[in-house]
Amino acid sequence: MATLDLDRRNLGGIAPLDEDEVLAPGHTPSTITDKITAIVNDRTPRWWYAAFGLSLMVLGMFLTAVIWLFWKGTGIWGINIPNGWGFAIINFVWWIGIGHAGTLISAILLLLRQNWRTSINRMAEAMTLGAVACAGMFPILHLGRPWLAYWLLPYPNTMGLWPQFRSPLIFDVFAVSTYATVSLLFWYTGLIPDLATMRDRAKTRVSRVVYGFLSLGWRGSIRHWNNYESAYLLLAGLATPLVLSVHTVVSFDFSIGIVPGWHSTIFPPYFVAGAIFDGFAMVLTLLLPLRAAFGLHDMVTDRHLQAMGKVMLATGLVVFYGYLIEIFFAWYSASNYEWFMMRNRIGGPYKWFWAALIVCNGLIPQLLWRKSIRSNVVALWLISMVINAGMWLERFVIIITSLHREFLPSEWGMYRGTIWDWMTFIGTLGVFMTLMMLFVRFLPMIAMSEMRTLTPGSGSHGAAEEPA
Amino acid sequence: MTTRRSDAIDYDDRIAPGDHGRIYGTMAEFATADELLAAAHAARAAGYRKVDAYTPYPMEAVVEALEIPRSKMPLVVLAGGIIGGLTGFFLAFTTQVFIYPWNVGGRPYNSWPAFIVPTFECTILFAALSAVVGMIALNGLPQPYHPVFNVPAFSQRASSDRFFLVIEAVDAKFDRGETHRFLSGLNPSEVSEVEL
Numbered sequence: 001m002a003t004l005d006l007d008r009r010n011l012g013g014i015a016p017l018d019e020d021e022v023l024a025p026g027h028t029p030s031t032i033t034d035k036i037t038a039i040v041n042d043r044t045p046r047w048w049y050a051a052f053g054l055s056l057m058v059l060g061m062f063l064t065a066v067i068w069l070f071w072k073g074t075g076i077w078g079i080n081i082p083n084g085w086g087f088a089i090i091n092f093v094w095w096i097g098i099g100h101a102g103t104l105i106s107a108i109l110l111l112l113r114q115n116w117r118t119s120i121n122r123m124a125e126a127m128t129l130g131a132v133a134c135a136g137m138f139p140i141l142h143l144g145r146p147w148l149a150y151w152l153l154p155y156p157n158t159m160g161l162w163p164q165f166r167s168p169l170i171f172d173v174f175a176v177s178t179y180a181t182v183s184l185l186f187w188y189t190g191l192i193p194d195l196a197t198m199r200d201r202a203k204t205r206v207s208r209v210v211y212g213f214l215s216l217g218w219r220g221s222i223r224h225w226n227n228y229e230s231a232y233l234l235l236a237g238l239a240t241p242l243v244l245s246v247h248t249v250v251s252f253d254f255s256i257g258i259v260p261g262w263h264s265t266i267f268p269p270y271f272v273a274g275a276i277f278d279g280f281a282m283v284l285t286l287l288l289p290l291r292a293a294f295g296l297h298d299m300v301t302d303r304h305l306q307a308m309g310k311v312m313l314a315t316g317l318v319v320f321y322g323y324l325i326e327i328f329f330a331w332y333s334a335s336n337y338e339w340f341m342m343r344n345r346i347g348g349p350y351k352w353f354w355a356a357l358i359v360c361n362g363l364i365p366q367l368l369w370r371k372s373i374r375s376n377v378v379a380l381w382l383i384s385m386v387i388n389a390g391m392w393l394e395r396f397v398i399i400i401t402s403l404h405r406e407f408l409p410s411e412w413g414m415y416r417g418t419i420w421d422w423m424t425f426i427g428t429l430g431v432f433m434t435l436m437m438l439f440v441r442f443l444p445m446i447a448m449s450e451m452r453t454l455t456p457g458s459g460s461h462g463a464a465e466e467p468a
Numbered sequence: 469m470t471t472r473r474s475d476a477i478d479y480d481d482r483i484a485p486g487d488h489g490r491i492y493g494t495m496a497e498f499a500t501a502d503e504l505l506a507a508a509h510a511a512r513a514a515g516y517r518k519v520d521a522y523t524p525y526p527m528e529a530v531v532e533a534l535e536i537p538r539s540k541m542p543l544v545v546l547a548g549g550i551i552g553g554l555t556g557f558f559l560a561f562t563t564q565v566f567i568y569p570w571n572v573g574g575r576p577y578n579s580w581p582a583f584i585v586p587t588f589e590c591t592i593l594f595a596a597l598s599a600v601v602g603m604i605a606l607n608g609l610p611q612p613y614h615p616v617f618n619v620p621a622f623s624q625r626a627s628s629d630r631f632f633l634v635i636e637a638v639d640a641k642f643d644r645g646e647t648h649r650f651l652s653g654l655n656p657s658e659v660s661e662v663e664l
Binding site for chain 1: 521524526530534549559570575579588589597606617
């Protein structure tokens with residue numbers, strides 16, 4: 001896999017970078033178009049087949065696990081009483097949290113006029129869609145009778161039944177389905193002008209027809225851009241409160257319950273921060289190999305890595321503060337159950353999970369204070385992987401340490417995932433990677449129309465702005 | 469696609485009247501954004517009104533130069549959001565109070581604070597849908613055919629790195645020869661007629 005060599009920088013006449021720049025000097029609208037369309041139009045690199053094949057195999061594992069689940073029921077999983085929520089909910093929260101970084105990058109950073117978002121937003125939004133698709137499957141698989149999932153939706157039916165609108169589980173249905181829809185709309189809207197470019201650059205008739213169909217006949221009329229810019233900005237304004245609401249609503253699944261360790265007002269902000277923390281880690285996990293593979297160092301620059309490292313550090317500190325304040329309030333509540341839960345979390349049978357969580361999410365991210373670490377691709381990638389694992393552990397700790405020692409000692413019990421739990425979880429990584437591989441191969445992975453505004457002389461606001 | 473959806477694109481694909489010949493308009497191609505902007509100002513100053521610019525990325529300065537009215541998108545999205553919010557709340561309210569009342573721990577049937585979440589989510593959902601559908605509709609898309617693509621340079625480079633200005637044949641001041649001369653004087657890399 002020679003193409004993965006980090007030094008193969010496909011810069012082609014582009015001057016070296018200053019560390020603050022979001023785009024290498026020397027780029028013009030045509031070099032940007034050439035470079036990004038070439039990723040799709042050139043021959044498929046050999047490593048792509050290898051990566052796609054591996055993703056498909058893992059996807060096959062997911063399908064196997066799910067078929068067996070449909071055949072036998074949720075009894076093949078490790079869930080029991082009292083641990084009614086196991087891997088399915090852990091994975092749901094983990095995946096949905098990962099999606100949040102994509103929306104943060106594409107919407108919130110757009111409103112804040114952070115022009116370093118431009119080259120990574122398309123990929124981050126694709127990651128959001130893949131993550132939400134994986135997340136959305138888990139509550140449905142967990143239903144026991146997943147073929148009745150449509151009962152969750154409000155629709156007139158002969159049974160005269162309606163969803164219970166006071167339940168956070170129904171809140172979830174609304175929040176997650178809205179989030180998936182709006183993420184898709186936002187991503188597609190951003191893609192329309194680039195699909196038109198792909199149509200105009202298509203090498204075969206089939207691709208011209210397909211891209212042409214998807215681009216809706218976009219022709220770049222200034223009147224169209226006028227409506228488009230307005231719509232895009234409005235979508236960003238809508239996605240911003242939405243993304244904050246989604247993980248808030250997910251945290252309601254816990255905090256509205258009375259289970260010790262869940263019934264806490266800190267959950268919404270702490271969950272949202274955790275989502276962004278983990279989401280940025282996943283963006284880096286994907287972005288760093290893709291940047292190397294496609295030689296995108298001139299568009300995804302050191303400044304992007306610095307900025308993402310800083311966001312991870314900041315949100316990681318919020319999360320760590322959340323861990324500490326949970327301990328404080330368990331004690332300060334003077335509730336036997338809360339304080340027992342916390343002592344059991346730190347020193348009980350799952351103490352190693354908690355310790356690993358603190359190491360992964362609390363201690364290791366402190367390395368990001370150092371600029372040299374934030375610029376070191378390998379270190380940054382490894383830290384991202386540690387954070388991904390740490391945030392999965394966080395959800396495990398929240399869910400299992402609270403459930404396995406509930407109020408009555410007679411209902412205490414242990415939990416562990418079975419082989420089917422693991423296959424389903426790892427399998428969704430295959431679903432996710434398959435979607436991402438298809439995305440990088442068939443769609444422009446960097447927003448060309450937005451990148452063009454960053455070139456000097458573009459006459460657009462993007463270029464006029466100095467990097468802040 | 470002959471239905472008129474907005475006055476902003478009212479004339480976009482109307483056939484040239486009278487004996488201007490069967491053309492859509494005259495197109496000038498520019499290599500840089502600055503040249504296009506200058507040309508847009510010049511065309512406006514020369515009294516042309518049915519002028520459109522085509523750019524590979526959004527350029528607010530050209531929108532201003534051509535005095536294009538403010539986009540109606542915010543109103544569309546506001547309407548969508550209000551409808552969505554009302555839908556979300558009354559969906560929860562009517563089902564929980566009238567159609568399917570269910571006593572949960574003695575809470576009132578109209579436990580409106582709990583209904584805020586579906587209300588909020590429906591507001592966002594409807595507003596976002598109206599933003600995208602509204603943008604597509606206001607732009608008269610999807611449009612399978614448009615005359616500007618008949619110019620080879622346009623269909624190859626308009627979406628990448630070239631800037632185009634079209635004075636349309638429906639413009640009152642449009643004259644095949646005169647308009648061609650006018651555009652040729654604006655430092656374009658090429659001027660061509662757009663066939664229908």
